Amino acid sequence: MKIIKLLLLSIVAVSISAQELDPEFLESLPDDIRKDIQENNQRKLDGTDEKYSPYIYSSKLAKAETFLKLKDRLETDLLEMERRLNSESSFDMNEDLKLYGSDFFNTFQTSFMPINEPNPDSGYMLDVGDVLQIQLVGQNSDIDDFLISSDGSINIPDIGKIIVAGLSLNDTSELIKSKVNTAFIGTEAFISLSEIRDVNILVTGNAVNPGIYTLTGNSNILQALLAAGGISDFGSLREINLIRDEVVVETLDIYDLLIEGKYSIKKRLRSGDVVFVEARKNIVTIDGAINRPAKYEAFDGQKLINIIRYANGINRIADLENISLERMVDGSLRTISVPNDSYFEAIDVQDGDSIYFREYPYRQAKISGAVLKPGSYTMAAGQTINDLIEKAGGYTENAYQFGAIYLNEDAKKVNELSKEILYQEFLDSIIAASQQNIGDLTPVVKLTEEIKNTAANGRVVINLLNDQSVDLYNIKEGDELFVPERNNVVYVYGETSSEGAVMYSDNQDVEYFVEKSGGYKKFADNESIYILHPNGESQLYRSKRSVFERSPKSEIKIYPGSIIFVPRALDESAPRRIAAQAYVSILGNLGIALASLSALSDD
Structure with a gap:
């Protein structure tokens, strides 16, 4: 009879449609669960939800896993293709790069403007009005x-x-x-x-707001440009002239200030002076493995090596065998392969040039725990877990390789999708159970809360004792490896009389460790006991062996650091299939937390 009810409930959960929910039932739910159920139901009423089907969701999860595996394979292929690009190949420049220095006047502090109180130095030139x-x-x-x-x-x-x-x-x-x-x-x-005199000067050329301005006699070219709103998109940052009596008496190059740190402005403005912003000169873009990618303005006759200097040089991950220069040649845009960076010392800049330094596909990975040199390491494409361990100097004497925890961002994304699917299944099961008036929903609701509050961890099951598997798994950006020290305990949680750690004993089964924890509580589900092994693998244990089981329960081996979880018995209001997924997800986070706490205790 139980099996029939369970089957009916599963069918109801799959085909459930939007309807009015019992207010008393909603009030009995925790606030966050009630809100999510109401939102789901409203989407069904509005017809904006994606029709629920566990088959559809399972297909999505499978596709996500498949695409991530395909992504890994393609990354490896692309690395090889990248090195085979010929000299005519184009490259992708960052379209959001700005002209270096173009925002200088946007960030100019108004406190730099002179005020009508005397604070000049002894070299201040007096004039009429002072x-x-x-x-x-x-x-x-x-x-x-x-x-x-x-x-x-x-x-x-x-x-x-x-x-x-x-x-x-x-x-x-x-x-x-x-x-x-x-x-x-x-x-x-x-x-x-x-008192300082006022001066009337003209700001013209390619300023944002050219015109006549009244400033104090202690002002210079910078204050005049700020008063005029700065330099327009057509103006030069490299040549702003101060003209007095039709003679250029001073020239300002903003790059002298920003790149060289030279504040060489000597002249103060006088009435009748003209501040003239010349037209923009050659613009060269530099991107890729550069310390400061941007567009830079250059004078005629300057060499391209100056652009590299303006960009603070080449960074440490530059592939110096893959440098490209893109420029107009005979009316067509061509990509020229450059043999090395010193080649730029002989080439004059040309307006519209683009320089690109390809990056080696390095990535950062972190290793901690029982290794000789824990920390973050830069890894090359194709390097494996074994390479990371070697960089960290190998294991300490008490390292427990079988309990290693490996975290990966791609795996975390799959875990997050899986958790979302599982949570939606539980919400629909709660609604279905409430409509069928089947049993007490409290255990199911609590389990649903656990799912919602359990963070995806992105753990990948690995076996560091297997050299072949360690050599096959390539490091990805952001990967983390934690190697715990051996801890001779087994953790027992859930519906047992005394939760916590039990001293490990060789060749003992689940029943032995549960008994050491005081035995099962009244509502323990000893037909669905979940075991998380130190390497991240999980198993389901039944104290009463079914005639359909392929292997006897004695074949389930318990290791130091294993976690045994005895859940509370759920009636037919919750399909055990999704309950099993929930427990496995929760156990995964518990295993990582216990390993981390153990490491902190050892420290």
Whole structure:
């Protein structure tokens, strides 16, 4: 009878359609489970859900696993193909690369702008509109401000007119002190700048907002460009000229600031000055195994080696036998194979050039636990788990290779998909059971919560004691290997009188370790006991052997570090097939957690 009910429930769970759910039943569920069930039911009512079928979901999972295996095979093939590209082959450049330095004025702090308070150095050139403060100390004591008039002079009582426009602040100070010493005996003069003049300048050429701007007399080319919104997409970062009386008196190269760290701006602006942004010059793109991939502006006559220097050089994973230069030749775009990077020392830049350094397909992998040199290692394409172990110096004396935990991102994706499918199956089973009024749903709901809260771990079952399998598995980006130390205990959890660790004993079966944990509780399901072995493999154990079993239960071997889990008995409200998948998933995370805790304890 139980089998019939179980079969009917499975059919109901598969063919379940949206309908009104019992409010009392919904209130009995945990908040997160209730929310998910209501959302699933609403999608069914809206007709926006994908019709549920375990066959469809199983097919999706199988396809995902197949595609990941195909991906691994293709990666290996592509590595070989990559090295066989001929000189006419094109290469993929990052289309999102920006012109280096183009965002300089976007990040320019407004606090760099001069304010109308004097803070110039002694080399500041005085001009009409500046205000000097002169303090006399001695027999004649006085303090007063003096505006530099339109003729460039100030007029000091009892001394007369002094021409100061065009002189530096330091030279002006020395001149005034000399005049005071001559005019007044025993009197000393102290000169400072009280107010800075305003200047009217023109920013033009390829600026974002060309026009006439009023700035303080302590401003320079950078402040003028900032006031005009920076340099336009057509303007040069390499040649911004300060023109005074139709003569270029200073040229700013933004790359001197950004790349060379040279702040060589000397001239302060004067009224009538013109800041002219020249047109953009040659743009060269450099990408691939470069420390700072970007587009760079270069002068006519510069060599391509300068672009590599601008990009902070070649990084350590560059394949120097695979360097490409793409440029226009006789009206057509051609890819030229470059024998080595020194070749660029002889080639002039050309607008539109693209340089690409191919990368060796390196990847990072981590190894920890009972190895001599744990840490992160750079691995080449095709290197295996065995290569990673060798880089880590091999195992320590107490390493437990059979209990190694290997984590992989691709496996984690499959695990996540599997968990999602399993969770949806449980939700539908809960709904089906509630509609059939079959038994107590509390154990099923708790198990559903466990599935939802169990993170996918991406563990791959490996056997480090098998040299052939270790040599066949290629390292992927982000892989992690943890080798625990031997721990002579067996973990027993679930419906036993005393959960925890039991001392390992050779040639003992499941019943022995359960008995050591106090035996089964009243509601233990001793017909569906789950065992997770240290290497990640799981087995189902039944204390009562079925006539359909191929192997006797004595063939199930328990190892040091094995986990025995005795679940609570579920009635026919939950198909055991999906319960088994849930327990295996939960046990996998438990095994990783116990191994990690053991390692921390050893430390």
